[in-house]
Amino acid sequence: MTPKQQHAFDKSAFKISMVQHLTQLGHAPDTAQLRDWYLALGRALAEHTTSDLVATEHDQAIKQAKSVNYLSLEFLIGRLTGNNLISMGLYDAIADAVSELGLGLTDLLEQERDPSLGNGGLGRLAACFMDSLAAQQYPAVGYGLHYEYGLFRQSFHEGAQQEAPDAWREPEGYPWELVRPELSQIIGFYGHVEVVEEAGHTYRQWVPSLKIQAMPWDLPIVGYQSNTVYPLRLWEGRALTPFALDAFNAGDYTHAQQADIDAGNLTKVLYPNDNHDAGKTLRLMQQYFHSAASVADILRRHLEAGHALAALPEYETIQLNDTHPTIAIPELMRVLLDDYRLGWDEAWSIASRTFAYTNHTLLPEALETWSEALIARLLPRHMEIIFEINHRFMQEVEAKWPDDVAKKQVLSVIDDKGERMVRMANLCVVGSYAVNGVAALHSQLVKRDLFPEFDALYPGRIQNVTNGITPRRWLKFCNPDLSNLISEKIGEQWPAQLEQLEQIAQYADDTAFQKIFMDVKKRNKQRLAGWVKEHLDITLNTDAIFDVQIKRLHEYKRQHLNLLHVISLYQRLLNEPDFDMAPRVVFFAAKAAPGYELAKSIIYAINKVAETINNDPRVGDKLKVVFIPDYRVSMAEIIIPAADVSEQISMAGKEASGTGNMKMALNGALTIGTMDGANVEIREEVGDDNIYIFGLDVDGVSELRQKGYQPEAVYHSQPLLKAALDSLLDETFTPGQPGALRPVFDSVMGSGDPYLCLADFADYVRAHNDIDRDYRDASQWARKAILNTALVGKFSSDRSIRDYVNNIWQLEAIKR
Template identity: 45%
Template sequence: MKSKSPNTSLRTGTKAAEIRQAFLDHLTCSLGRLPAYASAHDHYLALALTVRDHVVHLGVSSFGGKESKPQRRVAYLSAEFLPGPHLANHLLNLGLSETARKALASLDIDLDAVLEQEEEPGLGNGGLGRLASCYLDSLATVGVQSIGYGIRYEFGIFDQQIRDGWQVEITDKWLHGGNPWEIHRPGAARDVGFGGHTESWTDDFGRHRVRWLPAITVRGEAYDTPISGYNSDHIALMRLWKSEATESFDFEAFNHGNYDRAVEQKVDSENLSKVLYPNDSFRHGKELRLKQQFFFSSCSLQDMLRILEMQGAGPENFHEHWAVQLNDTHPAVAVAELMRLLIDVHLLAWDQAWEITRATFSYTNHTLLPEALEKWPIDLFGELLPRHLEIILEINARFLDEVRAAFPGEDWRIARLSIIDENGPRYVRMAHLACVGSHTVNGVAELHSELVKQTVLADFAEIWPEKFTNVTNGVTPRRFVALANPGLSTLLSKAAGKTWPGKLSKLSKLEALADDAEFRAKWRQVKLANKSRLAELITERTGILTDPTSLFDVQVKRIHEYKRQHLNLLHILSLYLKIKRDPTADIPARTFIFGGKAAPGYFLAKQIIRISTAAGELINDDPDIAGRLKVVFFPDFNVRNAQYVYPAADLSEQISMAGMEASGTGNMKMSLNGALTIGTLDGANVEIREAVGEENFFLFGLTADEVSEVEVCGHHPRQHYESDTELRETIDFIASGALGGGSGLFQPLIANLLEHDPYLVLADFRAYGEAQQRVSELWTNPEDWARASILNTARMGKFSSDRSIREYCQRIWKVKPGKPSE
């Protein structure tokens, strides 16, 4: 959105000459570089600072404007954000891409080369963090005042390298070259305590009072990154907290020669925001994770109270000014922290504070995996947060009293609903705390939301059915189509009008063109160009040559057993064996592309990566295969790399066991870019299939209900192995050591499948192969495939994150967007 304020034209002018001058000013005055000696990275920093001026100006206007009544703001609390590179996205949203290109070209600088200099902030692990960033983009786009609160991890999710076929984790030093987008806000710094003890007394007014005396105090320093909206006068803020010591240097210890102790507190304090998701296999890791979660939750709530005070409002009005969304259970401790701040610091009565707290928070559940529903040992929790444990115990006691009154004599219900897990060692159940302390609980796809009510939170849904709702996830079409797929973007703008990135439902105009042979030809040309671009990158990164005319079969996402990358690999190896047996077999050429990171301590996930690279080593250079099959593991899958992969996908692999994937968003990104989906009825696949048409979706596998039946009746994976010749041959081939490394290399993976198979890979193998045969049949008819591809894109309007945010605003947050809906 172009600035209209005349007094800022020197910094935020939108003509090419003005951008050129601002760029040169930043190069000289901000960076101290003469243009003749500036590096490519200097060019990036100067342009980033130039564009940041535009974004910050919008932010000052949208957050600092005078209002007759202050708007209710949204605070999105998330342990992860994956914004991706900022510069190109801001240029797109501000409508300055071509102007900036022209301005730099006048200085003989290539904009694309400048864009390549930007480091990607590795502030998230996968879908959770990318969703949070899509939502900030959409909050700014639809015009809602909002802040996304999180942690400024010094080292984000690791960079992934593949060495000898195995994943190797490399430190992600994303801040090493500086971060021109963030603005340090020293005035917003907050102190956060840990450990210590509590003291209680009765004050002069007869009120019961509690004082928490922490053993240590850490300071949270705020760093703001503005997030622009598409064609919008608003921005959102991503406010991240960095931990620092309140006293960073012990002068007395230094003077006495104890040099290590002099900086000990600084080191310990800064460890809090050092790395994303420290390994919690051990108590020290668990302690650090809990500290991180409390640290950013406390800083964020204190910041909201600070802003409230600046607006002239009191804490008793907190819920009228803030709608706080808990993105999964990581920030659930915020429920206890807001209660502490209200009753201990601001002296509100318990009942009033509890009413405010429950009117403030809403909770998004992102998982049905029991191990992902966080719970903390009660001794660890009490040691780190003694006052919060007292508050949680009080919340729990009052809540269970309500349950007893409503369901007398049903002690089993008390045990299942309790925030404290009393079965064996005692734990604090964070999902239970989030449910009790929130006014709304939502899942992230229609199927997932139903399964949440039937499984992990069934007891809460029974007593509070009105509290549960669904908001299906969405993705921003700006980054994942307009920016990632410029060829398709141009085609869409001609066919559906230039406003489609902000009004995704306009893509429905493509439906009429699906039967137009000329349009289909243009569509195929765009896809081929995207595949050629990815093929070049694959060769550069891996040395593997791929054929862009082959079917690009893509599975890129976090590596996990439930996502079933190994089901895909079993099918690939079965095709390989089929061709080896019969070189004339009718199998169209395919390039199988995998990408994703395995958690450092997740052995079987790392084995899945290794078997994919081993399959590639075997198949890619086999003269009998002659290029008909290629297997690629694309390393270091992240937002930047996703922008190459999604537009090039022909087939989107969404093959998780039904009932396990909450929603998925990669399924949306690939379908929006014209990929056809092969998938189970899991997560948002259900709604995507309904939207694009079941004839344009390759369905296979057990349903969630059938999976439950199998689990009740008992699963016997060896029966599938014994009864299916093709499956048995494939598994025996792996066990033989033919993939290299000896017969024992993949024995743990094989044993897991044959003895346990917790995600029913073998049960779905036959149906998956049949669905893949239907894929091959359609692929051999390019016109029909192109038609189905066009219809996939045309019918994906529902899956914009703008729609998701409008639903949150209407149904959960009770906030009115500043821009009208499409």
């Protein structure tokens, strides 16, 4: 707690406030449930953050400074209460206050439902970035959508994934959010474009036939020890009552109806796809709604602060988190051209100096394209503007590479092979002053494979900013014992200066420190084992290696490669009398997109294998497999501190960065991984001895492809692998249902093994054997674990944000 906050916190006043909030919720202190008390606590705390939020909003210094606007369709913020207490420096004081009311703070915090407004890494990254912006006081506003239902809740029925809606807001409302009706906007859809004449000029004007109100809800992003609270502004779609009549009178009502989409369901659900473009009309409507409301709000703030329109790029920068908010570019152009009546060149000069774009994937199925016909119908004026942007861009390409049709074809914003499609990534690169990938390797591949022509046309525009994670949530809050140990050794500054962790390296060989460090790990493993016992009724040996793969279920992430290794361990335990291994618990947690059949089959297979192994008395506690359902931020906070081994085993070239890899290394887990994404940089930091690298690298993958890859040949040449695969076809794991796991077998055999699981299997097993050997040397293992924690300071999202600030955004910190 900072001295100022210590002074400001009045315990008895806070207790009175909590009881008042409880009463307003209709409960009496002697009969209230834990949940009621949690709501009262949240509301009492939110009073403070709301006043800081409003104060930040009115801060003249911020208004006169440059801000970043982080536009993202996803913010996977996780529970806010515990995190905000840490940021406010009030955790201990509030624990004390609630205990005087007869309550336990951790029990109260457990009552909060995660706001799961994101799918995976991309949404969580946005949340970590907001945390780091506020901590370092770089002026920022986050803009997202206020989904009524977050990412679905997952459960298993006989091993198969079931999805249920996630109504994350309590019926009483989420205590941390504040609705801001005075800041609402009206967003149009459909309709037509009219030509208007004024003072001898003609202008184009869009006349939408459907209008929806955008209602903003602000969540407070509380800066760690910084007295700064920035808004995360989430737009909710609401019906505009008078509209139906207007449109009806104008004879255009059928059009609005045809859309079979009304305001009520615009922001109902988050699309549950990670790294996959679903291409649904409602999704494009969400994207435009989000972009248009955010652009309007940014312009409102800019003009209200007294700045000239032409000065927009000096005061506001707009970061596009992936291509999902790309339509903000033509939207800003439309407003500048049609509403403010600037000429094209002036408008383009403003827009193209305002936007910057982050690419998060090379996967072709995730690179968004929208049919020109759909955009022309939904957003007719925007389609005209996109054509004009492309027309002028093609002239630029012609000037640089005269008569080069091939260059124009790859660079064009319009893909005209087949149905004409708008390539959102191309539009982003054309309309942005900076483009970045999210890890060094990924950014190189963006330049080399995805956008080589853009890189030649605009040298320097494509940059790298390696992702990061906030050490407040991902160490200080989720791993209090390790945090205290670190603070005892190096003081309390590290959560804001993560590079300081390096000082811990000097204790790596200190046997006393090793013991304390591993005791902390042990307690975290016991906490996780307790959770597993309580919720899944599986008893775990906490001396075992806790081997963890937690992330979205995706073929490219290769959970099925991990599964094949698990099966091979099981078979060796049964069949090889001399086989010895350190006990292991293999943890999985992953949601599969509801429409992704193979991903669901992999989940089913893991569950069936787990059931068989866990109930086979011959195995004892040598091997257990645990699939933790409903993976979410609050679950990650329990699993990550308990991990010994972190599985980062994507096929090289496919995982843009990964961020779970950073979280587990920071908490003292050793990575087993391919040379992919940020694994490459983790290896650089921790050194070869403290990470287990295996498998083909990016060049190895392309060489193998060129040679011609035959998974069947690998299958026939490796008995261990063959036996593991064959067991998927018989009844070993699905008694009475042979063939139930065939889809997984087929995905690597029949379908040509697109992610090279079989090619990498042998080396993966070799790396796991190394882990097994090293884990048995407790002191060596402790040394490696300590060095992981000590040497990954680079991966603080504070550093990522400073990279953005210095190399892209050019912001000044405004200290409050």
